[in-house]
Amino acid sequence: xxxxxxxxxxxxxxxxxxxxxxxxxxxxxxxxxxxxxxxxxxxxxxxxxxxxxxxxxxxxxxxxxxxxxxxxxxxxxxxxxxxxxxxxxxxxxxxxxxxxxxxxxxxxxxxxxxxxxxxxxxxxxxxxxxxxxxxxxxxxxxxxxxxxxxxxxxxxxxxxxxxxxxxxxxxxxxxxxxxxxxxxxxxxxxxxxxxxxxxxxxxxxxxxxxxxxxxxxxxxxxxxxxxxxxxxxxxxxxxxxxxxxxxxxxxxxxxxxxxxxxxxxxxxxxxxxxxxxxxxxxxxxxxxxxxxxxxxxxxxxxxxxxxxxxxxxxxxxxxxxxxxxxxxxxxxxxxxxxxxxxxxxxxxxxxxxxxxxxxxxxxxxxxxxxxxxxxxxxxxxxxxxxxxxxxxxxxxxxxxxxxxxxxxxxxxxxxxxxxxxxxxxxxx
Numbered sequence: 001x002x003x004x005x006x007x008x009x010x011x012x013x014x015x016x017x018x019x020x021x022x023x024x025x026x027x028x029x030x031x032x033x034x035x036x037x038x039x040x041x042x043x044x045x046x047x048x049x050x051x052x053x054x055x056x057x058x059x060x061x062x063x064x065x066x067x068x069x070x071x072x073x074x075x076x077x078x079x080x081x082x083x084x085x086x087x088x089x090x091x092x093x094x095x096x097x098x099x100x101x102x103x104x105x106x107x108x109x110x111x112x113x114x115x116x117x118x119x120x121x122x123x124x125x126x127x128x129x130x131x132x133x134x135x136x137x138x139x140x141x142x143x144x145x146x147x148x149x150x151x152x153x154x155x156x157x158x159x160x161x162x163x164x165x166x167x168x169x170x171x172x173x174x175x176x177x178x179x180x181x182x183x184x185x186x187x188x189x190x191x192x193x194x195x196x197x198x199x200x201x202x203x204x205x206x207x208x209x210x211x212x213x214x215x216x217x218x219x220x221x222x223x224x225x226x227x228x229x230x231x232x233x234x235x236x237x238x239x240x241x242x243x244x245x246x247x248x249x250x251x252x253x254x255x256x257x258x259x260x261x262x263x264x265x266x267x268x269x270x271x272x273x274x275x276x277x278x279x280x281x282x283x284x285x286x287x288x289x290x291x292x293x294x295x296x297x298x299x300x301x302x303x304x305x306x307x308x309x310x311x312x313x314x315x316x317x318x319x320x321x322x323x324x325x326x327x328x329x330x331x332x333x334x335x336x337x338x339x340x341x342x343x344x345x346x347x348x349x350x351x352x353x354x355x356x357x358x359x360x361x362x363x364x365x366x367x368x369x370x371x372x373x374x375x376x377x378x379x380x381x382x383x384x385x386x387x388x389x390x391x392x393x394x395x396x397x398x399x400x401x402x403x404x405x406x407x408x409x410x411x412x413x414x415x416x417x418x419x420x421x422x423x424x425x426x427x428x
Contacts, residue, residue: 013112017107018043020103021039188361191217215244228398232403289406374425392415
């Protein structure tokens with residue numbers, strides 16, 4: 001590591017520390033509070049930290065001494081603030097001011113010792129954390145404790161169980177390993193959980209169309225059922241429900257493409273033209289349906305679709321997915337062995353009436369031996385087409401034929417186009 005830093009490192013140090021101090025000073029100025037730190041203090045702290053780091057880059061003794069001195073001063077400041085808190089009627093002293101000053105000092109060494117992206121990332125993250133106080137607290141209030149506990153349980157199971165799972169098949173009935181099964185669960189649940197949390201956070205302010213798009217990431221089938229029921233119970237929501245059903249299905253195509261690419265990029269490249277085109281066509285169709293629909297009142301309860309969904313990280317939901325994945329893996333292997341390509345395509349049409357994720361992930365991870373990319377891609381497309389017909393049936397049953405007709409027509413057209421794409425991909 002060079003003893004003398006380059007001029008670009010010094011410029012980066014000064015620029016980032018000035019930006020950090022400017023954000024700090026502006027934030028506390030608007031809140032009417034005066035705190036140590038700002039556009040002069042933070043650059044000086046960063047320079048001091050950088051110089052002390054350069055004096056001894058191996059043992060870091062000067063840098064450590066400077067850190068201890070700064071820590072002692074910040075401790076004295078914080079103790080004084082605690083002592084005078086009652087006089088100023090401050091309910092919470094907080095640690096943000098000492099932490100930001102400490103962060104400015106550490107930034108000097110980070111900018112000189114690590115790549116530029118590290119210094120930039122640390123600075124931007126620090127600014128976002130202390131300036132986003134209200135939004136972060138609002139987010140914490142919206143997330144229920146049960147969801148946090150569930151996510152923690154899932155992370156523990158993932159971090160502890162995944163490294164212990166064998167990466168070799170445990171039976172000759174399938175080529176899928178326990179590790180692959182768990183990774184499939186993790187991939188699907190992670191995407192669904194991100195959508196679930198976004199719906200919980202955005203539900204009070206987001207419209208039904210945004211909720212439908214997020215619902216497509218979670219489960220287009222569940223979103224279709226919820227929107228169809230809402231359309232039947234409240235005629236004023238019919239235009240949004242029709243467009244939302246189409247949009248959720250469009251997102252389903254894009255979601256499937258992303259998941260496949262994570263596990264099997266060559267298969268994803270084969271599927272990309274078809275799935276991307278169908279996804280964009282569905283988005284355009286849904287937008288047109290909503291744009292040219294008769295005027296309707298704005299719904300008073302945009303949260304119904306989100307409230308109807310279960311947390312995808314609940315252990316019961318995860319167990320059901322794992323069981324389906326294993327069963328479909330076993331059935332796919334047997335069907336592929338006994339009936340070959342025609343059997344896999346027929347199975348794809350059947351699994352479309354249920355959850356297609358286990359089937360898609362099974363093919364993406366090579367669950368069926370000696371299956372060409374073209375046949376695997378065609379099978380995935382057939383499964384999505386079959387799932388579209390299932391959603392069209394649900395929309396008709398729960399909303400009524402007349403109400404659901406535009407959405408049903410869109411789903412049927414997308415299903416037919418998907419079958420055509422499957423034929424072209426499978427014969428290519």
